[in-house]
Amino acid sequence: MSVWHGAKARRAAGAALAVVALSVSLTACGGGDGGGDKEKSAGSSSSSSTPGDAKPKESDGPTVPDTSKTLATINGSKGLQFVIHTATRDEGGFLTITGTLKNTSSSSETIPIAWNGSETQVRRTGRSLAGFTVVDKAEKKRYYVLRDTDGYPLTTTGISRLDGGAAEPFFAQFPAPPASTTQVDLQMPLMPTATIEIS
Incomplete structure (x- = not known):
């Protein structure tokens, strides 16, 4: 019995040693590449501030709207x-709308659940702006917010409450109407319809 336990312990120790050796070798390989990058960045002037400033701008780019224009309020x-x-056609055949959601009152307000949309597929994904639709009156078609492969809507998610005076950037992506369509109606439950120009 003790011999069997001893063999089992030796096998476990050997497996643990192999895992440690593998992780050390992978770390050593990865460290060489990362070290080169660190040396390159250290050689440039203002290495610590410039990359740090650039990364948030790149990651925030898709979600922060260009607020210099206002198509509709x-x-x-x-x-x-x-x-x-903005309401911009993308090369892939999409229409991306960006904007700012504001609470112009002085009190905190709950975001209406109706803004989630009524489709079963998106209701299960939680709070979102999937209730947005785009209507092409010329073609007599309505477009809904696109979904990813897991059923999540391609729009801003997670906003359930907005403090008084607060603002949040948002986006929503739809199938693009035909190139001949230059104007569409943007609709959200419980809100008035707005006609916007597509660029």
Whole structure:
């Protein structure tokens, strides 16, 4: 019995040693590449501040709208307001709309659940702006927010409450209408319809 336990312990120790050796060798390989990058960045002037400043701009790019333009302002109840900044066709055949969701009141407001959309597939994914739809009146078609392969809507998610005077950037992505369509209606439950220009 003790011999069997001893053999089992030796096998376990050997396996643990192999795992440690493998992780050390992988770390050594990875460290060589990372060290070269660190040396390169250390050789350049303002190495610590410049890359640090650039990375947030790159990661924030898709979600922060260009606020220099305003295509439409949609005012709802309790001070909630959508300011639409851009409606841009992408090369892949998508229409991406960006804007700012504001609470113009002085009190904290709950985001309406109706903004999640009524489709079963997106209701299970939690709070979102999947209730947005785009209507092409010329073609008599309605477009819904696109979904990824897991059913999550391609729009801003997770906003359930907005403090008084606060603002949050948002986006929503749709199938693009035909190139001949230059104007569409943007609709959100409980909010007025807004007509916007596609660029």
